Amino acid sequence: xxxxxxxxxxxxxxxxxxxxxxxxxxxxxxxxxxxxxxxxxxxxxxxxxxxxxxxxxxxxxxxxxxxxxxxxxxxxxxxxxxxxxxxxxxxxxxxxxxxxxxxxxxx
Amino acid sequence: xxxxxxxxxxxxxxxxxxxxxxxxxxxxxxxxxxxxxxxxxxxxxxxxxxxxxxxxxxxxxxxxxxxxxxxxxxxxxxxxxxxxxxxxxxxxxxxxxxxxxxxxxxxxxxxxxxxxx
Numbered sequence: 657x658x659x660x661x662x663x664x665x666x667x668x669x670x671x672x673x674x675x676x677x678x679x680x681x682x683x684x685x686x687x688x689x690x691x692x693x694x695x696x697x698x699x700x701x702x703x704x705x706x707x708x709x710x711x712x713x714x715x716x717x718x719x720x721x722x723x724x725x726x727x728x729x730x731x732x733x734x735x736x737x738x739x740x741x742x743x744x745x746x747x748x749x750x751x752x753x754x755x756x757x758x759x760x761x762x763x
Numbered sequence: 764x765x766x767x768x769x770x771x772x773x774x775x776x777x778x779x780x781x782x783x784x785x786x787x788x789x790x791x792x793x794x795x796x797x798x799x800x801x802x803x804x805x806x807x808x809x810x811x812x813x814x815x816x817x818x819x820x821x822x823x824x825x826x827x828x829x830x831x832x833x834x835x836x837x838x839x840x841x842x843x844x845x846x847x848x849x850x851x852x853x854x855x856x857x858x859x860x861x862x863x864x865x866x867x868x869x870x871x872x873x874x875x876x877x878x879x880x
Contacts, residue, residue, distance in 0.1 A: 690865075690867075692867075698872075699860075699870035700858070700860075700867075701870075702866055702867060705868075706864060711866075745808070747865040751824045752798075754809070755807065757808075
């Protein structure tokens with residue numbers, strides 16, 4: 657299975673901060689990398705698919721980049737509703753696998 | 764409105780089976796595949812299995828060693844996941860999710876399955 661390593665596992669940030677989360681795959685996954693936002697008690701929400709494509713309705717402050725093994729999710733200006741856990745997911749090879757998550761907390 | 768609605772929480776004893784449903788609304792059910800993903804307490808999301816809602820073709824994670832079975836009823840726009848020989852480690856929230864662009868764009872609200880004696 658492809659192992660996905662996310663960092664950091666958690667971070668504290670203030671509203672308006674720029675936040676960067678990284679995800680590394682244990683082998684090349686081309687651009688088959690997705691990012692999700694997950695809030696307690698709710699279903700995960702797709703933010704970015706194919707490494708850099710913003711899902712419909714997702715605010716433009718979210719962006720994704722990277723290819724092969726190294727990927728980044730950036731929130732350009734953190735908003736109160738962005739405090740959540742973020743997961744990366746590879747869908748290049750079955751079984752699809754997820755990172756351990758990055759919890760974004762209020763500073 | 765495009766959504767997936769899952770069945771309610773379940774409490775089962777070790778060794779029993781559970782069947783979770785996932786009903787689709789607002790889109791052509793047979794045109795998309797459905798993934799099942801679970802999250803145990805404090806753990807990462809884990810992919811369980813996939814079904815092509817049109818053909819019924821399935822793929823399963825080897826981690827479940829034949830304990831999981833996916834089916835669908837196209838007339839009811841509903842997908843089902845059955846997990847057998849339950850053990851305490853299967854306690855988790857189980858999600859169904861629609862596949863599009865090799866991602867999951869619509870998720871069900873989750874079904875809590877608790878395995879306890």
